[in-house]
Every structure is written in C-alpha cells, then in structure tokens.
Ligand SMILES: Nc1ncnc2c1ncn2[C@@H]1O[C@H](COP(=O)(O)OP(=O)(O)OP(=O)(O)O)[C@@H](O)[C@H]1O
C-alpha cells in the first residue's frame with residue numbers, strides 16, 4: 463500500500479442495470495492535488511465522483527483513500543459502520559446545495575460534527591463560526607437557508623463539509639445552478655481552499671476555472687477517461703479528436 | 716321542528732358527543748402508532764417487513780371498516796378475543812385508519828428531497844441518524860395536512876360503531892328516534908355536533924400546520 467497515492471481508483475466500472483456508465487477507470491490523486499473532471503453531459507462524471515464516497519457504489523474496481531479501501535465488501539452492518547466512518551473524511555458539495563432547510567446555518571454546520579464527533583455545544587459553535595468566517599458568511603450564522611442567495615447557500619454547504627475536517631473534497635458542478643453573477647464568490651472560496659492545499663476533485667463545466675486552479679484535468683466521454691494531463695496540455699494541445707470537439711464547443715463561449 | 720323535544724334530549728346528545736370525542740382521540744392515537752409502524756415496515760430494508768406492511772395496507776384499505784368492526788366484535792369471541800363494544804370499536808377503527816396513515820406518513824417521508832439524504836449520508840451520518848435528524852423533521856411538517864384529512868375521515872367514521880351499540884352520537888340519534896319518531900330533529904342534532912367537533916379539530920390542524928411552516 464505504500465506505493466499508493468492519496469486517492470486511488472483502480473479498474474473502476476459501474477452499470478445501472480444494463481447501462482454501462484463507467485468502464486475501466488483508473489485515477490490517482492496525490493495529497494494536495496486538485497483534479498478537474500470535464501466531459502459532456504451523461505459521460506459519467508457525477509457517477510465517478512459519487513463512487514468515491516459510496517453514494518453510487520462501483521460494480522467492480524477499487525477506491526482507496528490514504529491506504530483504506532472505501533468500497534470494501536463487508537456484511538451489511540460492518541459495511542454501514544465502515545462507510546459512515548470513511549465518509550467523514552470525504553467532503554462533498556452538490557450542484558443543488560442540499561442544505562437542511564429546517565436548521566439554521568449554524569445547525570447545518572454543527573449537526574454532523576456534534577453527532578459524529580461528540581463535540582460540546584461550545585466547541586461546535588466555535589467550529590461553525592470558524593468555518594463561516596472562512597467562507598465570508600459570519601453574519602448569516604442564525605439565518606435559515608431559505609433566506610440566503612444561491613451563492614451564499616453553496617458557501618454554507620462548503621463550510622458544512624469543511625466542518626468535518628475532510629481529507630479530500632469532492633465538488634459536483636458546485637456553480638452550475640447559480641446565477642452567473644454569483645459564480646465568482648463560490649469559485650473564490652474554492653480557490654482559497656486550493657491555496658490551503660486541500661485535496662480536491664472537481665467536476666465542472668467551467669473551463670477557465672479548471673485551467674486556473676487545477677493541477678490536472680481529466681476528460682471523460684461515454685464512461686471512459688479519454689485523456690488526462692496538466693491543463694496546459696489538455697486545453698491547448700489535446701491529443702484526441704473527442705477532446706478537441708468538446709473543447710471547441712465549451713471554450714468558444 | 717319540535718324545539719321542546721330538542722331541549723329535553725340534548726343533554727343525552729352532549730354525553731354522546733363526549734363518547735364520540737373519546738373514540739376519535741383514542742382512534743387517532745392508535746392510528747398514528749399503527750401508521751408509524753406501518754410506514755417503518757413499508758420502508759424497511761428487509762423484504763419480510765415490507766411485505767407485512769404492504770399486506771396490512773391492502774387488506775385494511777381493501778375491506779369496509781364496518782366489516783372489520785363486525786369481525787372483531789362479533790367474530791372475536793369465537794377465537795378468544797372478548798372485548799366490549801367501545802374497545803372493539805376503538806381498536807378496529809384505529810387499526811383501520813392506521814392503514815391510511817401508513818401511506819400518508821410514508822408519502823411525506825418519500826417526498827423529502829433525495830438530496831437531503833445524500834447530504835447527510837455524505838457527512839457520515841447513519842441511515843437512522845439521517846432519518847431522525849434530517850428527514851423526519853421535514854416529513855413531519857409535510858404530513859400535518861394529509862394526516863388532518865385522515866383524522867377528518869376518522870371522526871366521521873366513528874359513526875360506524877353505532878351498529879355494535881357504542882353509545883355515541885349516531886347510536887344516540889337512532890335510539891331517540893325509536894321513542895320520539897322525530898328522525899329529522901335527532902339526526903340534525905347529531906350532525907350539528909359532528910360538525911362542531913370537526914370544525915374545532917380542523918382549526919387545530921390548520922394552526923399546527925401554520926406553526927410548523929419552515930420560516
Ligand atoms: N441512478 C441512476 N440510475 C440509472 N442511470 C443513471 C443513474 N445515475 C446516472 N445514470 C446514467 O448514467 C449516465 C452518466 O450519468 P452522470 O450523472 O454520471 O453523467 P454526468 O457526466 O455527471 O452528466 P452531467 O454533466 O449532465 O451531470 C447517464 O446516462 C445517466 O442517465
């Protein structure tokens with residue numbers, strides 16, 4: 463296991479019934495690396511991301527995080543306990559935020575840490591304040607999510623994920639549901655995380671953002687990784703016709 | 716209209732209304748218990764429980780409540796279940812409305828956005844923690860109105876225990892018709908009293924629903 467990267471995906475395949483969504487995917491991410499996954503709609507980007515934290519378990523293949531296999535085959539009870547444990551180390555941010563509407567911003571952030579890590583109320587509050595300060599929303603701590611803008615919601619969702627002190631953060635089109643003028647504030651928070659060397663895997667349709675923040679870019683199409691490399695290579699001199707076609711459509715905008 | 720007669724009989728009707736209220740409250744409570752258990756069974760990870768839940772719902776919704784009451788009250792002694800008419804009526808009606816409430820509760824839980832479960836599970840919360848802290852608080856708000864519809868039906872349904880001689884509103888009306896031959900007045904009083912009960916409960920449910928709205 464010593465030769466393994468921080469995050470390792472080996473020979474991953476996934477089918478929904480008869481539909482093959484991922485085929486023979488291999489991916490390694492080093493600690494502190496930032497990887498972007500790009501590709502056309504339906505190419506399996508979300509599925510791959512969701513396989514990393516067992517939201518959509520792989521049909522075959524392996525997922526490892528820091529020497530621990532995430533998708534171990536275990537009897538149900540042990541599997542549940544294992545998954546609940548490893549998920550604490552994997553933060554995830556969704557396109558539609560998925561904030562808990564019945565809880566305040568504070569409640570959203572403190573719910574999991576208090577329940578799973580047994581934090582005292584005081585410690586949990588301090589944690590919420592700290593995380594909110596990081597995303598620049600300290601003054602919203604007692605608001606309910608319905609009173610926030612989309613950009614603010616997403617920043618709270620990021621703070622909520624960070625409050626679990628994850629080892630890696632997964633972003634599934636974190637800015638796709640936002641009005642254009644709200645995209646920057648979320649990108650800014652993600653850039654800041656990049657500067658702090660958070661390990662991140664980012665599914666995105668924003669090529670500029672991927673080019674400026676990420677160390678590596680994966681281009682996926684029809685369930686396979688067509689090519690991967692540093693942004694300078696993928697965006698400027700991609701090898702494959704499929705990549706060029708995709709980029710032509712997305713960069714021209 | 717014989718107002719004199721109404722004045723003479725109305726104390727009996729008030730007493731009967733009290734019985735109807737007791738029946739309604741007990742039935743609602745039993746129904747909520749059966750509904751919660753039924754919904755848990757219907758949504759269980761284990762196929763056996765899902766099957767038991769499905770059978771419960773389809774049998775109890777697929778047969779007349781009156782038959783269920785008769786089976787328990789008249790048929791019960793044959794298999795060693797001896798209940799007085801109030802007990803039999805309450806249990807039969809409660810279990811009956813529980814089948815409807817099972818679907819109401821399940822529907823409310825299922826209508827909470829799937830993203831909520833995903834967000835909670837992603838943070839490391841277990842299935843049960845997610846249910847308790849994220850899904851149920853949201854589902855509870857969503858189920859107040861539809862449960863109100865069930866309770867409205869249940870209050871009117873209490874009239875079905877009249878044939879087994881529970882001295883509630885409908886039975887009382889029928890009994891006085893036997894001695895007074897004034898069905899119009901008797902059923903009118905009973906109907907008005909049902910209306911008052913339903914009106915008050917309906918307002919209570921609206922009040923709860925308004926209070927539970929997410930700000
Ligand atoms: N739960 C599911 N059941 C069945 N099919 C699914 C499921 N989730 C995804 N799929 C299918 O798998 C394929 C890949 O979907 P996925 O969501 O991973 O694509 P994507 O690359 O994220 O696309 P987009 O850019 O539109 O988000 C699609 O054909 C999709 O219809």
Ligand SMILES: [Mg+2]
Pocket residue numbers: 507508509634635
């Ligand atoms: Mg997607």
